[in-house]
Amino acid sequence: MEPRSASRPERLTVALDPEGLSPSARQRLAAEEDAHVERLDGRGGDAQLEAPVEALRHWATDEPDLLHLLDAWTAATAPPGRAVMVGVLNVTPDSFSDGGQFLDPARAIEHAHALRGAGAEWIDVGGESTRPGAAPVDPAEEKRRVLDVIAVLASEDLRVSIDTRRAEVARAALDCGARMVNDVSGGADPGMFPLVAERSVPFVLMHAQGDPETMQAAPRYEDPVAEVAAFLRDRGASAIEAGVDPEQLLLDPGIGFGKRVEHNLALLRRLPELRSLGRPLYLGVSRKSFIGHLTGAERPEDWRSEKREDVPEHRLGGTAAALTACVLGGAEWLRVHDVGVMDEARIVAEALRGSGQSG
Numbered sequence: 001m002e003p004r005s006a007s008r009p010e011r012l013t014v015a016l017d018p019e020g021l022s023p024s025a026r027q028r029l030a031a032e033e034d035a036h037v038e039r040l041d042g043r044g045g046d047a048q049l050e051a052p053v054e055a056l057r058h059w060a061t062d063e064p065d066l067l068h069l070l071d072a073w074t075a076a077t078a079p080p081g082r083a084v085m086v087g088v089l090n091v092t093p094d095s096f097s098d099g100g101q102f103l104d105p106a107r108a109i110e111h112a113h114a115l116r117g118a119g120a121e122w123i124d125v126g127g128e129s130t131r132p133g134a135a136p137v138d139p140a141e142e143k144r145r146v147l148d149v150i151a152v153l154a155s156e157d158l159r160v161s162i163d164t165r166r167a168e169v170a171r172a173a174l175d176c177g178a179r180m181v182n183d184v185s186g187g188a189d190p191g192m193f194p195l196v197a198e199r200s201v202p203f204v205l206m207h208a209q210g211d212p213e214t215m216q217a218a219p220r221y222e223d224p225v226a227e228v229a230a231f232l233r234d235r236g237a238s239a240i241e242a243g244v245d246p247e248q249l250l251l252d253p254g255i256g257f258g259k260r261v262e263h264n265l266a267l268l269r270r271l272p273e274l275r276s277l278g279r280p281l282y283l284g285v286s287r288k289s290f291i292g293h294l295t296g297a298e299r300p301e302d303w304r305s306e307k308r309e310d311v312p313e314h315r316l317g318g319t320a321a322a323l324t325a326c327v328l329g330g331a332e333w334l335r336v337h338d339v340g341v342m343d344e345a346r347i348v349a350e351a352l353r354g355s356g357q358s359g
């Protein structure tokens with residue numbers, strides 16, 4: 001798989017109190033061929049368990065003690081490298097923050113160059129707005145908007161991902177040189193997983209509650225983090241069943257997609273729980289409305305209003321703060337509009353985490 005992912009040991013050694021394990025867990029551990037277990041009978045101190053990380057993750061799902069350990073390990077082994085910056089290029093008339101600016105192919109290409117110059121390693125090209133309330137776009141129109149732009153960018157060796165919910169559009173974009181698929185619907189189109197399997201490209205699997213047209217009407221969760229994690233686990237399993245290699249998957253909790261402010265905040269606070277799913281996290285917080293709700297710049301007309309001269313039209317400060325939370329929570333991919341400024345935020349956040357270049 002092309003993109004980098006965290007380099008972590010494949011096996012882990014953990015010490016645990018055997019009393020804290022259920023009898024069935026003890027049995028399973030004792031029977032596990034690939035695990036090396038010492039002192040599971042409790043004699044001589046804590047049990048030592050040395051096992052493949054994947055096996056630990058499997059056991060951890062129904063063993064709170066192991067889950068706890070795994071969470072601690074996940075937090076302690078934050079990815080050592082820098083997160084990947086993905087620049088947003090919306091070739092749409094109606095995207096929520098930059099609609100209409102890059103509908104003209106020449107301007108779109110110029111903007112992609114600017115994004116690359118500012119530090120974007122990937123350009124995420126979309127031809128359909130998925131803002132709340134947006135109506136679906138005909139796939140022929142979506143292709144008409146993005147394909148020529150993608151072909152030019154790919155010919156210049158820019159790494160392009162296609163932001164689409166439709167397999168037909170993704171296929172055409174890959175044919176034009178795109179190298180990754182970003183699907184905000186979590187693979188709802190039945191043709192999507194088979195296509196991604198066939199082409200062996202990275203795939204961003206995102207959670208959304210409902211579709212863009214209606215998703216913000218009444219989002220409801222008992223526990224947003226647990227529900228998003230369950231969705232990503234289930235859809236990931238379906239992708240793998242359809243032939244997608246687990247290594248192709250990047251997981252995205254879908255900030256702002258069928259979520260209220262408190263749901264978005266819970267997800268950002270508890271990213272390590274999503275990281276324990278075992279795949280890199282991809283986050284899109286850029287300019288999102290929860291930031292506006294918190295700061296008071298709620299509607300686009302507010303951002304552009306002269307009354308808010310102190311606030312650049314794009315919720316920049318709020319985005320930088322949210323991006324910092326993403327980095328501290330272990331996100332490895334950051335999808336942003338304002339690449340230069342957010343790359344600066346990324347560097348500082350990674351230094352704070354202790355894993356950045358200047359750390």
Ligand code: HH2
Pocket residue numbers: 088090092094095096097126128129130131163182183184204206252254255282283284285335
């Ligand atoms: N957010 C948007 C679009 N695509 N993809 C992923 N994986 N994650 C996101 O959070 C995400 C996304 C919405 O942002 P934008 O593209 O600026 O707006 P619009 O959908 O109105 O074009």
